[in-house]
Amino acid sequence: MASPSEHASFLPPVLTFLSAAVIGVPIFRLIGQSAVLGYLVAGVLIGPACFSLIHEPETAASVAEIGVVLLLFIVGLELHLSQLVSMRRDIFGLGTAQLLLCSLLLGGAGVLFGLPMAAATVIGIALALSATAVALQLLEERGDLGTPYGARAFAVLLFQDLSVVGILALMPLLASAGGGGNAPWLGEAALSTAKVLGAIAAVVLVGRYGLNPFFRLLAASGAREVMTAAALLVVLGTAMLMQVVGLSMAMGAFLAGILLAESNFRHQLEADIEPFRGMLLGLFFMSVGMSIDGGLVRAVWPALFGATFAAILVKVALVAGLFRLFGSPWLDALRGAAVLAPAGEFAFVLLPQAEGLGLTDATATRFAVALAALTMLIGPVAAKGLDLVLARARPDLPEPATDVIESAEARVLVIGFGRFGQILTQVLLAEGINVTVIDKDVEQIRSASRFGFRIYYGDGTRLDVLRAAGIGRVELVCVCVDDPDAALKIVDIVHEEFSAVRTYVRAYDRMHAVELMNRDVDYQLRETSESALAFGRATLEGLGLQPEAAAARAEDVRKRDVARLVLQQAGALPEGTGWLRGVAAPEIKPEPLTVPQRPSRALSAETRDIIGHDRREAAERMLEKPAPERQAEPDEEEPALETEGARRDG
Structure with missing residues (x-):
């Protein structure tokens, strides 16, 4: 039987990672730097290059790669297939030009410094690739992923991920160049391509016809943790399938996100994945910092840092020129080039494989890996420095305009799509107001297919779901749930986290209305008050009263009822006093607004x-x-x- 110490053996490295994150990241954020830089420096400090608190950084790197996978899945969720088609010029035009020109120039520099042609080619390609995780994190922190330059940068990253399978196939060809091995290589390439196409077709078919019914069935069970497990299963399963056939895991996760971008469960999936994505992505950045060879840096630091700055400058100059050629203003071109300057994650895959194939020797591989890691360490600093320079040079320059995306179009977020919410949204849509709706009832989601707007599966009492649904960008939130406690919880979350968003709330009864008034909601309405007044007015008319007189009587009752409600909320009436003071008080009982003409009479x-x-x-x-x-x-x-x-x- 294992001893308690053996069971706890995994705790020291976990505690080390957590401590490094909670200390390093806030420090760098306080001094105005990116969280990415905080993670990278924390990795350097706990890795072999400094204090050696983590003795096996390779193990952490293999787990941390899942963070990049989840990041690409969430990015895929934000895109639709139509948007992807509209980006084809940037993906295949700008992406191809960036990879070819940067590879040629960086590889040519390697040849000038004495590297063989094959080694210079592989190292040039590895450095020409960009760090997807670093670039997307920087764009996300800036809030620029939806801007024109952010979309172009993402298109370049997407092409690079697509090209990895071809690059991996190119390396055996380079290794066998001059040896007459072309025919076997062509056969292997054809087989690999067939596997890739077959896997993509299978994923598309399953995603198109199977995922929505699958998630609908799980949502009907009401077990929220099962939905989280299913989301991870879909993401990691697709990523593993793509890795088996030769594509990157990140590419598989991105494909899964694209397939679920049209799903009603999109926001709930994003909220479930987000905590895992954030922690594992931070671990990935720390693993990159740990991969830096401290001995090599100390031995050849002038050459290494010189090559790092040269590689960053070359990539910034080339990519900025290409962005400008494809229609971006100079400011956007420089910003896009800065986020693409760090070398990519695939450098840590391509370079060791090149050494195994004999394309590079051990010294060149170690130098190139350290160079790639340092570009990821220095790149965010360069991007931040460029922002500061541009801000000082052009203080009157406006922020880049963000393209309108679906979540930003909605002016109103409606939580709850039952009887009350359905009638409310009919009024909003009749006026042409764009609406986003959240509901956790599968039947309501199914019925929403007859409406002209999106409704998303999710629990409106969860802060992460509200964030994923875009509550921070709406003007007003309408809380239409029929659970009084849930409505109060949503109001508290909105007031605490999104104070600029106005709150309009459906009150369950009089007690609930007073509680909402105590929370300073912008508007509250008891769910049956107006319908009951309208019913009473119609009854008076049915008894022979003139419509004007019936309407005046109903309006008089409405005014007196509101006045009584205000008095009860202020504690001016006996039944409201103790409750207002926070003490358990008797329930507010119905009281007649008009004094009865006689006492009640029991008839049995x-x-x-x-x-x-x-x-x-x-x-x-x-x-x-x-x-x-x-x-x-x-x-x-x-x-x-x-x-x-x-x-x-x-």
Whole structure:
């Protein structure tokens, strides 16, 4: 049996990673730097290059790669197939030009410094690739992923991920160059391509026809943790399939996200994945910092840092020129080039494989790996420095305009799509107001297919779901859930986290309305008040009252009811006082707004048993009223009933 110490052996490295993250990242954020840089420096400090607190950085790197996978999945969720098609010029035009020109120039520099042609080619390609995780994290922190330059940068990254399978196939060809091995290589390439196409077709078919029914079935079970497990299963399963056939895991996750971008469960999936993505992506950046060879850096630091700065400058100059050629303004071109300057994650895959194939020797591989890691360390600093320079040079320059995306179009977020929410959204849509709706009832989601807007599966009481649905970008949130406690929780979250968003809330009853008023909501309405007043008005008309008189009577009752509600909320009435002070108070009981003409009369023995004990209290209240208000018409039954009630009470 394993000892407790063996069971706890995994805790020291976990605690080391967590401590490095919670110390390093806030420090770098306080000094105005990116969180990416904080993770990278933390990795350097705990890795072999400094304090050697982690002895096996390779193990951490293999786990941390899942962070990049989840990041690409969330990016895929934000895109639609139509958007991807519209980006084809940037993906295949700009992406191809960037990879070819940067590879040629960086590889040519390697040849000038004495590297063989094959080694210079592989190292040039590895350095020409860009760090997807670093670039997307920087764009996300800036809020620029939806801007024109952010979209172009993402298109370049996407092409690089697509080209990895071809690059991996090119390396055996380079290794066998001049040896007559072309025919076997062509056969292997054809087989690899067929596997890739078959896997993509299988994923598309399953995603198109199987994922929505699958998630609908799980959502109907009501087990939220099962939905989280299913989301991870889909993402990691697709990533592993793509890796088996030769594509990158990140590419597989991106494909899974694209397939689920149209799903009603999109926001809930994004909220479930986000915590895993954030932690594992931070671990990935720390693993990159740990991969830096401290001994090599100390031995050849002038050459290494010189090559790092040269590679960053070359990539920034080339990519900025290409962005400008494809229509970006100079400012956007420089910003896009800065986020693409660090070398990519695939450098840590391509370079060791090149050494295994004999394309590079051990010294060149170590130098290139350290160079790639340092570009990822220095690249975010360069991007931040460029932002500061541009801000000082052009202080009046506006921020880049963000392209309108679906979540930003919605002016109103409606939480709850039941009977109340459906009628509300009909009014908003009739006026042409764009709406986003959240509901966790599968049947309501299914019925929403008849409406002209999107409704997303999710729990509106969760902060992560509200964020994923874009609550920070709407003007107003309408809380239409029929659970009073859930409505109060949503109001508290919105007021605490999104104070600029106005809150309009459906109140369940009078008690709930007072609680909402105490929370300073912008508007509240009891769910049955207006419909009941309209019903009463129609009843008066049915009894022969003129429509104008019936409407005036209903309006008078409405005003007096609102006045009583305000008094109850302020604690000016007895039934509201104790509750306002936060003490357990009696329930607010219905009270007539108009003084009754006579006491209530029970018409059966059973009724008298039920209400008899309240008769004396009612009579005493009547006696407290001024005489004109308590005049009653003669009624022969009244004295007998009062006598009988008093006899039971006494």
